[in-house]
Amino acid sequence: MHHHDLPGDWISAEGPPYPVMNGRCVITVGDLGEFGVVARIAGRLSQGGTVLLGPGDDAAVVSAPDGRVVVTTDLLLEGRHFRRDWSSGYDIGRKAAAQNLSDVVAMGADPTGIVVGLGLPADAAVGWLDDLTDGFRDECDLVGAGVAGGDITRSELVVVAVTALGDLGGRAPVTRSGARPGDVVAITGRLGYAAAGLALLGAGPPELIEPSELIELIDAHRRPEPPYARGPQAAALGATAMLDVSDGLLQDLGHVAAASGIALLLDPGAFTVPAVMREAARLTGTDPLEWVLSGGDDHALAATFPAGVRLPEGWTVVGRAAEGTGVQVSGMSLARGGWDHFRE
Amino acid sequence: MHHHDLPGDWISAEGPPYPVMNGRCVITVGDLGEFGVVARIAGRLSQGGTVLLGPGDDAAVVSAPDGRVVVTTDLLLEGRHFRRDWSSGYDIGRKAAAQNLSDVVAMGADPTGIVVGLGLPADAAVGWLDDLTDGFRDECDLVGAGVAGGDITRSELVVVAVTALGDLGGRAPVTRSGARPGDVVAITGRLGYAAAGLALLGAGPPELIEPSELIELIDAHRRPEPPYARGPQAAALGATAMLDVSDGLLQDLGHVAAASGIALLLDPGAFTVPAVMREAARLTGTDPLEWVLSGGDDHALAATFPAGVRLPEGWTVVGRAAEGTGVQVSGMSLARGGWDHFRE
Numbered sequence: 192m193h194h195h196d197l198p199g200d201w202i203s204a205e206g207p208p209y210p211v212m213n214g215r216c217v218i219t220v221g222d223l224g225e226f227g228v229v230a231r232i233a234g235r236l237s238q239g240g241t242v243l244l245g246p247g248d249d250a251a252v253v254s255a256p257d258g259r260v261v262v263t264t265d266l267l268l269e270g271r272h273f274r275r276d277w278s279s280g281y282d283i284g285r286k287a288a289a290q291n292l293s294d295v296v297a298m299g300a301d302p303t304g305i306v307v308g309l310g311l312p313a314d315a316a317v318g319w320l321d322d323l324t325d326g327f328r329d330e331c332d333l334v335g336a337g338v339a340g341g342d343i344t345r346s347e348l349v350v351v352a353v354t355a356l357g358d359l360g361g362r363a364p365v366t367r368s369g370a371r372p373g374d375v376v377a378i379t380g381r382l383g384y385a386a387a388g389l390a391l392l393g394a395g396p397p398e399l400i401e402p403s404e405l406i407e408l409i410d411a412h413r414r415p416e417p418p419y420a421r422g423p424q425a426a427a428l429g430a431t432a433m434l435d436v437s438d439g440l441l442q443d444l445g446h447v448a449a450a451s452g453i454a455l456l457l458d459p460g461a462f463t464v465p466a467v468m469r470e471a472a473r474l475t476g477t478d479p480l481e482w483v484l485s486g487g488d489d490h491a492l493a494a495t496f497p498a499g500v501r502l503p504e505g506w507t508v509v510g511r512a513a514e515g516t517g518v519q520v521s522g523m524s525l526a527r528g529g530w531d532h533f534r535e
Numbered sequence: 536m537h538h539h540d541l542p543g544d545w546i547s548a549e550g551p552p553y554p555v556m557n558g559r560c561v562i563t564v565g566d567l568g569e570f571g572v573v574a575r576i577a578g579r580l581s582q583g584g585t586v587l588l589g590p591g592d593d594a595a596v597v598s599a600p601d602g603r604v605v606v607t608t609d610l611l612l613e614g615r616h617f618r619r620d621w622s623s624g625y626d627i628g629r630k631a632a633a634q635n636l637s638d639v640v641a642m643g644a645d646p647t648g649i650v651v652g653l654g655l656p657a658d659a660a661v662g663w664l665d666d667l668t669d670g671f672r673d674e675c676d677l678v679g680a681g682v683a684g685g686d687i688t689r690s691e692l693v694v695v696a697v698t699a700l701g702d703l704g705g706r707a708p709v710t711r712s713g714a715r716p717g718d719v720v721a722i723t724g725r726l727g728y729a730a731a732g733l734a735l736l737g738a739g740p741p742e743l744i745e746p747s748e749l750i751e752l753i754d755a756h757r758r759p760e761p762p763y764a765r766g767p768q769a770a771a772l773g774a775t776a777m778l779d780v781s782d783g784l785l786q787d788l789g790h791v792a793a794a795s796g797i798a799l800l801l802d803p804g805a806f807t808v809p810a811v812m813r814e815a816a817r818l819t820g821t822d823p824l825e826w827v828l829s830g831g832d833d834h835a836l837a838a839t840f841p842a843g844v845r846l847p848e849g850w851t852v853v854g855r856a857a858e859g860t861g862v863q864v865s866g867m868s869l870a871r872g873g874w875d876h877f878r879e
Contacts, residue, residue, distance in 0.1 A: 243603055244708055244710065247711075247794075248642065248708075248710050248711055248778075249607060249638040249639075249641040249642055249711075249777075249778050249779055250605045250606060250607035250638045250639055250641070250642045250644070250699075250701070250708075251605070251606050251607065252603050252604070252605055252606075252642070252703070252708050253603065253604050253606055254602070254603055254604075255599035255601070255602055255603055255604040256602050257599070258598070258599055258600050258602060259587055259596050259597065259598055259599055260596070260597050260598075260599040260604045260700065261594045261595070261596055262594060262595050262596075262597055262648070262650055262683060262684065262698070262700060263593060263594035263595065263650070263684065264650040264651070264652045264684065264685060264686050264696065264698055265652065265686045266652030266653065266654055266686050266688050266694060266696050267688075268654060268688065268690055268694070271688065271689065271690070272688070294593040294594045295593075295594055297593040297594070298592065298593055298594045298596070300594070304606070306606055306607070306608040306698060307608070308608045308609065308610030308652075308696045308698075309610065310610055310612060310694075339606060340606065340607065340608065341608060342608050342609045342610050344610050344611075344612065344615065344616070345615065346612055346615070350610060350612070350654075350694060350696075352608065352610050352652045352694075352696030352698075354606070354608055354650060354652075354696075354698035355594075356604065356606060357594070359596070364588055364592075364594075364596050366588065366592050367591075367592055367593075433593075434592075434593050435593055450591075
């Protein structure tokens with residue numbers, strides 16, 4: 192249920208204008224009106240599957256065969272969590288869905304559906320809204336979930352409130368509090384990619400980067416690729432604690448250490464820094480390990496497992512749990528900060 | 536999943552300042568910081584019941600014994616859906632929860648939990664946030680639901696995104712599409728109270744109204760009192776269609792007529808206009824039946840039942856379903872408008 196803001200000096204006070212196509216009038220959400228917008232969104236969504244009753248009534252109905260439902264919500268504001276000049280409508284839809292679906296799999300659950308509260312300016316282009324809707328739908332399709340419903344209202348800037356649901360399939364939820372001394376700490380998914388991409392976007396116009404291999408990092412900021420399947424996998428393997436890395440690995444593991452009442456000792460040599468990230472670090476004058484250890488928004492999964500567990504491909508052991516408190520990285524200072532939404 | 540905006544000329548561009556108490560410094564959410572705010576909110580919530588795992592992890596876990604979960608969401612923006620100078624934090628919390636819980640019962644389900652996405656200005660007083668939290672909690676307590684989790688972010692104005700969950704208890708969801716010719720149309724709960732209260736607030740300063748009996752109407756705008764228990768009751772009685780009245784009875788019944796492919800014929804004589812509403816209408820130069828038939832936000836329930844059903848106390852038959860289309864009120868013009876969030 193967590194995500195971080197854009198850095199303070201990159202927060203924009205107002206969004207860019209919606210594009211005019213070839214000098215022709217663009218149809219806006221104000222032209223369609225509320226019920227037209229709702230009908231248009233509903234018409235682009237997949238039907239069936241886990242969504243038993245979709246948009247159009249007072250509420251939706253989603254399957255919950257386990258008899259318990261996992262639920263998480265995130266509120267994203269234009270200019271604070273995304274910028275329309277840095278991300279397309281499609282990217283924003285994908286990312287908003289992804290960060291919620293990632294929270295669901297981090298409990299060891301299978302995502303089933305999302306609902307979306309949207310605040311839209313009346314002058315928002317309908318084509319942009321179509322892209323946003325397609326982004327929600329396509330990200331949900333990756334995990335077999337559906338867009339079950341939502342709410343639309345007028346707003347000065349774009350507001351996206353996503354709530355995701357999931358099913359535990361008979362497994363216990365994997366919380367942050369179950370790590371025990373002797374457990375191994377393992378990660379899966381990308382670390383530092385989104386932070387590097389955001390640094391590149393902040394450093395200069397994307398046009399200079401688009402043609403290069405660095406675009407991989409910028410795309411990682413625009414659209415995270417959470418390792419969805421590995422959440423339920425970790426639960427099935429007996430993970431003792433798990434979370435998705437949204438604020439940065441050190442800060443997020445700090446929550447596991449605190450909730451479990453143990454220390455987590457990380458080996459900095461266990462982390463790999465890909466060549467593209469080293470290049471981005473050179474260009475922006477950054478230590479790339481800073482991105483890996485403290486960068487947010489890639490939605491990797493970090494979990495602890497009993498020491499004897501044989502981890503499948505895709506997981507990397509990066510440390511171990513011990514008696515004590517906090518997160519320690521051998522030979523490194525721990526003065527790295529985290530994100531706090533009210534202190535910038 | 537629906538609610539209406541304040542009238543266009545009542546929308547405020549920015550909120551009033553948060554109060555300074557006795558000249559002392561007020562603690563703000565910016566002082567507490569994000570994690571302090573989350574801990575403070577969590578500390579005021581009820582534990583247990585249908586919420587199996589509450590705030591503090593990636594996601595919450597809520598019971599869903601039916602094997603299906605009802606889900607609905609609403610996005611509320613300061614200045615558009617509420618004003619801090621017209622409603623207390625407590626009122627706003629109660630109302631935001633109520634309108635979502637009402638959507639759940641309108642499907643015939645029992646509410647189980649809510650999650651809340653909050654956008655808060657850094658200068659928001661912690662006491663105001665406490666009141667808001669208590670409002671969410673107390674409204675949920677009315678129906679045995681719990682506040683399961685949420686998300687906090689910084690925002691220029693207050694943003695409240697509530698998602699509510701519910702359990703069908705083995706019943707079929709009551710949609711808008713099942714009304715058949717010959718069914719009776721019945722309502723339960725208040726109609727027009729919130730609209731009358733809003734008109735009074737718009738007409739003058741509340742200080743002039745607070746001492747009078749008219750405060751009942753203003754309180755109805757601030758805090759709806761949905762007839763929660765009657766939603767599952769209607770489902771058990773065999774309601775063929777149901778919805779909660781959030782945009783006004785005529786407009787909302789229009790959705791039932793359209794979805795069911797029938798006409799709904801209403802008897803204006805079946806509606807009672809209480810004395811306090813007639814007084815408010817006199818003061819503001821309004822036809823009070825306009826409030827009853829077109830006023831939103833009271834979250835009454837409107838349902839259709841097979842003609843033979845004996846309705847318990849609290850339900851009032853106001854018309855019947857027939858072959859045809861649309862909603863007709865005997866002897867009245869139907870030029871009444873509805874709310875559309877993109878056309879003001």
